[in-house]
Amino acid sequence: xxxxxxxxxxxxxxxxxxxxxxxxxxxxxxxxxxxxxxxxxxxxxxxxxxxxxxxxxxxxxxxxxxxxxxxxxxxxxxxxxxxxxxxxxxxxxxxxxxxxxxxxxxxxxxxxxxxxxxxxxxxxxxxxxxxxxxxxxxxxxxxxxxxxxxxxxxxxxxxxxxxxxxxxxxxxxxxxxxxxxxxxxxxxxxxxxxxxxxxxxxxxxxxxxxxxxxxxxxxxxxxxxxxxxxxxxxxxxxxxxxxxxxxxxxxxxxxxxxxxxxxxxxxxxxxxxxxxxxxxxxxxxxxxxxxxxxxxxxxxxxxxxxxxxxxxxxxxxxxxxxxxxxxxxxxxx
Amino acid sequence: xxxxxxxxxxxxxxxxxxxxxxxxxxxxxxxxxxxxxxxxxxxxxxxxxxxxxxxxxxxxxxxxxxxxxxxxxxxxxxxxxxxxxxxxxxxxxxxxxxxxxxxxxxxxxxxxxxxxxxxxxxxxxxxxxxxxxxxxxxxxxxxxxxxxxxxxxxxxxxxxxxxxxxxxxxxxxxxxxxxxxxxxxxxxxxxxxxxxxxxxxxxxxxxxxxxxxxxxxxxxxxxxxxxxxxxxxxxxxxxxxxxxxxxxxxxxxxxxxxxxxxxxxxxxxxxxxxxxxxxxxxxxxxxxxxxxxxxxxxxxxxxxxxxxxxxxxxxxxxxxxxxxxxxxxxxxxxxxxxxxxxxxxxxxxxxxxxxxxxxxxxxxxxxxxxxxxxxxxxxxxxxxxxxxxxxxxxxxxxxxxxxxxxxxxxxxxxxxxxxxxxxxxxxxxxxxxxxxxxxxxxxxxxxxxxxxxxxxxxxxxxxxxxxxxxxxxxxxxxxxxxxxxxxxxxxxxxxxxxxxxxxxxxxxxxxxxxxxxxxxxxxxxxxxxxxxxxxxxxxxxxxxxxxxxxxxxxx
Numbered sequence: 032x033x034x035x036x037x038x039x040x041x042x043x044x045x046x047x048x049x050x051x052x053x054x055x056x057x058x059x060x061x062x063x064x065x066x067x068x069x070x071x072x073x074x075x076x077x078x079x080x081x082x083x084x085x086x087x088x089x090x091x092x093x094x095x096x097x098x099x100x101x102x103x104x105x106x107x108x109x110x111x112x113x114x115x116x117x118x119x120x121x122x123x124x125x126x127x128x129x130x131x132x133x134x135x136x137x138x139x140x141x142x143x144x145x146x147x148x149x150x151x152x153x154x155x156x157x158x159x160x161x162x163x164x165x166x167x168x169x170x171x172x173x174x175x176x177x178x179x180x181x182x183x184x185x186x187x188x189x190x191x192x193x194x195x196x197x198x199x200x201x202x203x204x205x206x207x208x209x210x211x212x213x214x215x216x217x218x219x220x221x222x223x224x225x226x227x228x229x230x231x232x233x234x235x236x237x238x239x240x241x242x243x244x245x246x247x248x249x250x251x252x253x254x255x256x257x258x259x260x261x262x263x264x265x266x267x268x269x270x271x272x273x274x275x276x277x278x279x280x281x282x283x284x285x286x287x288x289x290x291x292x293x294x295x296x297x298x299x300x301x302x303x304x305x306x307x308x309x310x311x312x313x314x315x316x317x318x319x320x321x322x323x324x325x326x327x328x329x330x331x332x333x334x335x336x337x338x339x340x341x342x343x344x345x346x347x348x349x350x351x352x353x354x355x356x357x358x359x360x361x362x363x364x
Numbered sequence: 365x366x367x368x369x370x371x372x373x374x375x376x377x378x379x380x381x382x383x384x385x386x387x388x389x390x391x392x393x394x395x396x397x398x399x400x401x402x403x404x405x406x407x408x409x410x411x412x413x414x415x416x417x418x419x420x421x422x423x424x425x426x427x428x429x430x431x432x433x434x435x436x437x438x439x440x441x442x443x444x445x446x447x448x449x450x451x452x453x454x455x456x457x458x459x460x461x462x463x464x465x466x467x468x469x470x471x472x473x474x475x476x477x478x479x480x481x482x483x484x485x486x487x488x489x490x491x492x493x494x495x496x497x498x499x500x501x502x503x504x505x506x507x508x509x510x511x512x513x514x515x516x517x518x519x520x521x522x523x524x525x526x527x528x529x530x531x532x533x534x535x536x537x538x539x540x541x542x543x544x545x546x547x548x549x550x551x552x553x554x555x556x557x558x559x560x561x562x563x564x565x566x567x568x569x570x571x572x573x574x575x576x577x578x579x580x581x582x583x584x585x586x587x588x589x590x591x592x593x594x595x596x597x598x599x600x601x602x603x604x605x606x607x608x609x610x611x612x613x614x615x616x617x618x619x620x621x622x623x624x625x626x627x628x629x630x631x632x633x634x635x636x637x638x639x640x641x642x643x644x645x646x647x648x649x650x651x652x653x654x655x656x657x658x659x660x661x662x663x664x665x666x667x668x669x670x671x672x673x674x675x676x677x678x679x680x681x682x683x684x685x686x687x688x689x690x691x692x693x694x695x696x697x698x699x700x701x702x703x704x705x706x707x708x709x710x711x712x713x714x715x716x717x718x719x720x721x722x723x724x725x726x727x728x729x730x731x732x733x734x735x736x737x738x739x740x741x742x743x744x745x746x747x748x749x750x751x752x753x754x755x756x757x758x759x760x761x762x763x764x765x766x767x768x769x770x771x772x773x774x775x776x777x778x779x780x781x782x783x784x785x786x787x788x789x790x791x792x793x794x795x796x797x798x799x800x801x802x803x804x805x806x807x808x809x810x811x812x813x814x815x816x817x818x819x820x821x822x823x824x825x826x827x828x829x830x831x832x833x834x835x836x837x838x839x840x841x842x843x844x845x846x847x848x849x850x851x852x853x854x855x856x857x858x859x860x861x862x863x864x865x866x867x868x869x870x871x872x873x874x875x876x877x878x879x880x881x882x883x884x885x886x887x888x889x890x891x892x893x894x895x896x897x898x899x900x901x902x903x904x905x906x907x908x909x910x911x912x913x914x915x916x917x918x919x
Contacts (some may be wrong), residue, residue: 037814037827038808038812039811040811040812040813049740050741050743050744053738053740053741053813054735054741054744055708057466057734057735057738057741060520060731060734061445061675061728061732061734064725064727064731065724065728065731068698068702068723068724068727069724069727070701071702072720072723072724073707075702075706075710076710076712076720077707078712079705079706079707079709079710080709080712081642081709081710081711081712082709083709086641086642086709087707087709087899088641088642088643088707088708088899088900089707090643090898091643091644091646091703091707092646092648093588093646093647093648093649093650093700093703094643094646094647097647097699098647098650098696098700101695101696101699102692102695104697105692105695106688106689106692107686109689109691109692109734110688111737112688112734112737113684113685113688113737113738115738115740116684116737116738116740116742117681117684117738117740118740119679119740119741119743120671120677120680120684120740120742121677121744123467123740123743124677124743125677125687128398133692135655139517147913153466158403171667172511172512172516172517173513173516173517174512174513174607174673176672176747177747178747178813178815180744180812180813181813183743183744184743184744185672185743185744185747186672186674186743187673187674189607189608189673189674189849190512190600190601190607191600191601191606191607192601192674194674207813207825209818210673210815211515211746211748211815212510212747213437213506213510213747213816213817214827215437215504215513215517215518216433216434216437216504216511217433218433218817218818218819219428219815219817219818219819219820219821220433220820222822226441252853264573270812273880281834291500303602304604320604321602328796329705340439341734
């Protein structure tokens, strides 16, 4: 990987520059203090070396003024790093809106990706340049971590929950990604490439790999075959169970009067452990689907339920390329 | 100028008071127990170093051509376990702390001599069980034992190793308890809290962490074992548990454990800087209380290990803030040590070289912690070689250097012999250079994206290999440097120049008794009338510039 400075990885996302700027700012602060201490130390060590075996220097008690000074100034500098770091972190981890969604499942020792349009990939992820890409991720076994150095992005995938990571690539190219959380024997082999393509090229790639059912369509199939429809309605309009139409992204009032957001993690929990959070007005009658669905199938059901959201009313058509070509409302370059 | 007395061969001291293996294995003398620990810890350090060399050899090339992945994973796991639990945590407290705390406060022994011996046996039992686990087939979970890998997926000796660490923890707790009671109740007349050497203050703070934190890691290991054996479900989401809960529990101990490793080192360095520049430490109370501040704040920052582990971003915000806050007491220490050197009389003896080296390396180690406390950069640097470099600057550059400095400084007291000064300085220099060459390339590697615990890395990243080769070259120099003191310290036990009671001419109480000290430390309980690091008696305070020789206690 070549770049302007040989000691940094390629910088290829909208946030990587910001992380890099912060990184060099902290190096600046580090260099300042390390040099300050080293120079003063070396100067004192030479200037006040023992010249006479019997000399005893005059004792100095200390100085509250100096102590205050060298507590407060480093604290203030530290706070600048803290606030800047927090700002970047929130930008990194706040879920992106209007992003292409990719479902990711990690397992020993491979990464499985499925695009919203159905294409599946292993250890390679194709994304277009200039579009936000949101990864909705989990794991089938142990904790893994999807780390793309060129995007300065990383997050663990944790059993039992969904984590998300997003990026917007700025340069076409092939970028390494790694598993960054130790996961057993072939941990160091659990990597691959993010392939960032020009939008037209990406469309080509999508249509060249079309024909697979989209996760939402597959999820619709599971919804029917697992018998969800008998309680939640053939079109998820509700019945003995709450309506699922428009559930995603809405506020759900529970039977203990708490309110939760109907996000991916809530949907997942309500499938696997339905008694944990029961919508108000309904009884604890739903059975658990723990062990009946693989992580990938679970993601597909979640994708189906998300497709019922009122915010995004399109019904899965089973024709993947159509959904993919819908332009993003705010494409950013 | 007065004449130096010719050192007399010591009559009865703690080394020759009794003979035979039994007299060592059943001793209740804190000094002998300190030496038992020294031998055991050196053995574990040797094992840990061999693992380190194997890691460095493997990483010379991107391919896995020296060992298989499963072997490599066991190697770095066992390097971590041996070094953290069996070397770094007990290193300074159990050897130097054990040996010196009673001497420094004018006591005959620790408060509970039998418990002190028990702690060594517990340490050895934990060590033997761990070594059994390593020989039986080893463990491959990483020293952090993250679930569910450790509970469900790992096919290695997780429980046996866990039992070893669990048992070993009790030796820490007993040592901490012993130190706290001793420091509270056994100070000599006149030895007030503010006259305590800073070494004692830092051990007091360390002991607090030991007794408050260690039980948590014991519970955590127990839960891992129960989950592995009986599948109780506490860490399993399918049974309503949470794998991230393990990380909270583990780091609640293991982050403060970092301060168990580094606070005693800071205590040693305070002694070295003050004594080898013949100055009282600048801002004594600030340095003393910063140790306590570190001990307290250290318990509130564990969540900074979970910034990318699906923790809430708001929790991340709080833990990041507190992590910056805990850096301030460390900064205060560095500034005070530096200010102590102002208008001092600085000697270039070996212990001082280690002390000065510590300040430089600890500053780099501490400052690079900022990259990881800062949320935005931690996302990229987490679980990369940047972290590996950062904590080795603290653990090796900090703790190991201070340990070696302290060992040289008190060697005349411990062994009654001097180490060869020329060799000492040479080794200190080699270690300093080797250390930098080993670990500074790893900062760069980490930022470039090399994840930690990687057996192989992509062949197309040529710069990664160059940096790894530099690091391995540095490790070879470091390894060579560490062999030199090992050889000459053993050599000096028999052939070194006989040390006088106070070879460095210092005011500390430990120097006011014979070298090596008698079993009861002081024949007459000393009465303390001067402050810590007071280089001239109060009545001569105005006679600055004139050497005032300290009288060794009558033996």
